[in-house]
Amino acid sequence: MAHPASRTREVCALLADGSTVRLREACPDDRGQVLRLYEEMSADNLRSRFFAASRRSGQQAADRLCAPPRPGHRTLVALRGDRLIGVAEYETVDDPASAEIALAVADDLHHRGVGTLLLEHLVHTARENGIATFTADVLADNHLIHQVFADLGLRVTRQYEGPTVRGIIRLAPDERYLSAVDLRGRTADTASMQPLLCPRSIAVIGAGTRPGSVGRAILHNLREAHFAGRLYAVNPHAHAVLRIPAYPSVTDLPQPPDLAVLAVPAAVVPETAVRCGRAGVGALVVVTSGLDAAAEAELTAACRHGGMRLVGPNCLGIANTEASIRMDATFAVATPLPGTAGVAVQSGGVGIALLEGLAHLGIGVSSFVSLGDKRDVSSNDLLQWWECDGRTDLALLHLESFGNPRAFSRTARRVARRMPLLTVDAGRSAAGRRAAASHTAAAATPTMTRRALFAQAGITATRTLGELLDCAALLHSQPLPAGGRVAVVSNAGGAGVLAADACADAGLTVPELPQDLVAELGALLPAAAGAANPVDTTPAVRVPALSDCVDRIARSGAVDAVLVALVPTALTSAVGADLVAALTTPAPDGPVRPPVVAVLLDQMDRVRLLAAGEGRTVPSYGEPQSAARALCHAVERARWLARPPGGIVEPAGVDAPGARAVAEAFLARVPAGGWLDARETDRLFACYGIPRARQAYAGTEQEAVDAAARLASHDGGVVLKAAGPALVHKSERGGVLLDLHGEQQIRAAHRELTARLGTAMSEVLVQPMAAHGTELLAGVVQDEVFGALVLFGLGGTASDVLADHAARLAPLTDTDIHELLTAPRCTPLLFGYRGGLPVDVHGLEDLLARLSRMADDLPELAEAECNPVIARPDGITVVDARVRLLPRRGRDPYLRRLP
Missing domain, CATH: 3.40.50.720 (NAD(P)-binding Rossmann-like Domain)
Structure with missing residues (x-):
């Protein structure tokens, strides 16, 4: 039966020299080109490939490689234009989790990265099919292929057997492998x-x-x-x-x-x-x-x-x-x-x-x-x-x-440590995607998703093009501030107040200056001046005194930036380049000065750069709000650079194969996807060690009574929760009854739920009443473009109303997890608010890491929500959870391929 090449899907990628190749699975029509590849090989290369310089070996290989697909065997070919230039294959023998591999590249295309690229894609295909290791028998003097295996970035062990070496390659991509792929991709991309x-x-x-x-x-x-x-x-x-x-x-x-x-x-x-x-x-x-x-x-x-x-x-x-x-x-x-x-x-x-x-x-x-x-x-x-x-x-x-947001994020994180990356957060007002029924999906707006990407990657996101240029002017001309403390210096009290308000609105602080500095400034300035912060120099100030004032504040270490807001007067007619140069002359031997920005209230331009001597420039803004927002962006960049890059968190005790089995079994039963029932959710969460409240399932009234007797504490009651595929928001449907005591209340509650919900309720979930604590939400949403988004914030019935949530894209680093916990407004409740005891923060960190890992393992995971999560000093408990799966395939974001 014909198996035309046109029926196999091609992927394009770049070689080390920047040229483009097409990769696809081999088919019978490729036999002639594969045979030609071997026929054109030198005797030395034939020996390296087949351990003998036999042309017959090439014919046999071409027959095998281009045969119709068979279980446990895959062959990839690389084509440049219409020419086949490389081939790679794997085949399982006895162990379905291990495969033997072989690789051949045209003689005239060695050292171009053809073999490495084929191997990367072969690794991807093998992992998708459950293969964990590759083995290859190679002549000991075949240095080229040994180098290819070493450069791949995966863990390789070698067993020496006379003139041959058996290489064993573990197909578990880690940071070392991803870094190696990054470097190869960067080299190829730049060349192209x-x-x-x-x-x-x-x-x-x-x-x-x-x-x-x-x-x-x-x-x-x-x-x-x-x-x-x-x-x-x-x-x-x-x-x-x-x-x-x-x-x-x-x-x-x-x-x-x-x-x-x-x-x-x-x-x-x-x-x-x-x-x-x-x-x-x-x-x-x-x-x-x-x-x-x-x-x-x-x-x-x-x-x-x-x-x-x-x-x-x-x-x-x-x-x-x-x-x-x-x-x-x-x-x-x-x-x-x-x-x-x-x-x-x-x-x-x-x-x-x-x-x-x-x-x-x-x-x-x-x-x-x-x-x-x-x-x-x-x-x-x-x-x-x-x-x-x-x-x-x-x-x-x-x-x-964004075509490949995860690859973009990884690249941007690296590049942003070398230079500022600025963007406009465009599309904030666009209608959000159609959200599913959970609170988590409703909270995960496109704006939140983009901002998570920008925050993690260190990208400075502005709201408008004008704000982008404001920020570019500052970052181009001034050092980064060490923090958000700003001194406002003005020759008009009203202008100083406007500037101070603008700083506060932007999230900066305008602290009182130390008393010794206030006294020092008071001696410099006119008698009516105010030397606190804002510093009101009065219109009577002369340029030398104003310059000296700014210089002493900048040297004091009391603030991280100086904003000079000026209005033109007869005494400061030098407003403009000369005055700014006088205000920003660096100390010859002092510490690094904080950034200085000017606000010239008679300036018609939104922002401009004023020459300050020695090739330096100072940004000058027409209004204080522009200056304050630009300073705030600079502060955020400095904070991002100061934080550790972080590493991906790998929680212990994860059963990824078990989770895969739960997902596959559900989608086999419900091919279109949907909400897992309570038991399936429990099994999935158990695979990731996510802590659930003690609970039991009851299909009848008597089973509910028996379960309550087992679960209720000595003086505590129980909760009955209706369970069923359509009951996503049980509270809104009246499907949760709290603090039930004794058999009579349990029976009455069960009857009430049955009457209220009818066939929508398939069974009830019985839980002991949770101890009081802080109610939180933690969840995952799969975005069609950006991938998995992990959310955290205030939970319970107020979750949607207060909308106090933060988000980061999975997989989470330890730094991402820390930022998730500290970004919402409810954060003080976690660390001991007004004398209260701090909750189990380590437990919350572990929960977010496990949700991140689950999202990364299962592309089918459309939504997962833990709400509420009860956080207490002695631990955390997921009281309620729901999970939705859809029939999706994962896409390796690091596999090198062109759009």
């Missing part, structure tokens, strides 16, 4: 971006002769920026455009360009991309808009087959201001200033606004990419480029969507 951002030649396809056309505007900008490489126009109806030679087609160019910019009608974009791939173009920027889904899919496929990275479609273009490149392949009006800020946006209009705002501030750009519809190149690619380009020290992002 070279023809895009550092091209030696560019062709503008669709460069028209008519003024006003997009292609002509791009060609004009490239010429005016003095692009350092060769520049071509492609136009079948002209010999030249803007005095630049024009050619009928990309295939007619004197040489394949590194980069082609497509500004052609939407209908011909896919066909043009195919031609570019055949011509050997390295990368594409497609500015054309209006492509439908089918055309975008064809465009992407053409780029994958041709090995081209793609920006767009529907974008403004790209730019790189490096002196050796000087590329402005955009149709923006102004060329970006050269500098050190990397900018990536999805919206072309936002890109223009950001470029103009940065130019107004005098902040130059290292590279600019308008991502458009993001069919390929994404913010992840740009973060990795800026991390390695040696120029960028500030990154500005405007993202409307």
